[in-house]
Amino acid sequence: MHIHRYERAWMIFGVAMLVVFLVLLAVAAISNDVVPPSGMQQIDPRAVARTPPFDKPGLRRLPDGSYEAYYVARVFSFDPSVLTIPVGAKVTFYVTSTDVVHGFFIPGTDINMMVIPGWVNTETHVFRRPGEYLLICHEYCGIGHQNMFGKIEVAKV
Ligand code: CUA
DSSP states (O other), X not given: OOOOHHHHHHHHHHHHHHHHHHHHHHHHHHHXXXXXXXXXXXXXGGGGGGSTTTTSOEEEEOTTSOEEEEEEEETTEEESSEEEEETTEEEEEEEEESSSOEEEEOTTSXXXXXXXXXXXXXXXXXXXXXXXXXXXXXSOOSTTXXXXXXXXXXXXX
């Protein structure tokens, strides 16, 4: 097959640029010691079960009336699997994983996180609408990924 020499030059240029950019990305990431966003809390993924407050996952009421929800993700479930929240509650979720990367997504809200072992991810949402919310893992985490979900009940109290 004949390839015009200009065509060949462009192909070599294109591939060379790809390699250059990939190498630059790797060099930048390694030399800057790139990790998840700054300010994220770290945790020993093997010691989650005995690290407060993750040793007792669930909902906590703060003195100002808002809530904190501590979640542990593992193959293939969330702990707690069901959480009941009063309508109008402002809830800050703290989520970590004991094994692999999971997702933490509550459709109908702005809660959409990646759960990374060794790190605590956090997001806040105000639950104004009563009803049942689904909590799903939306990062492929293994053979039982599709069974990894939880439920959040927002109820009038
Ligand atoms: Cu956990 Cu998918």
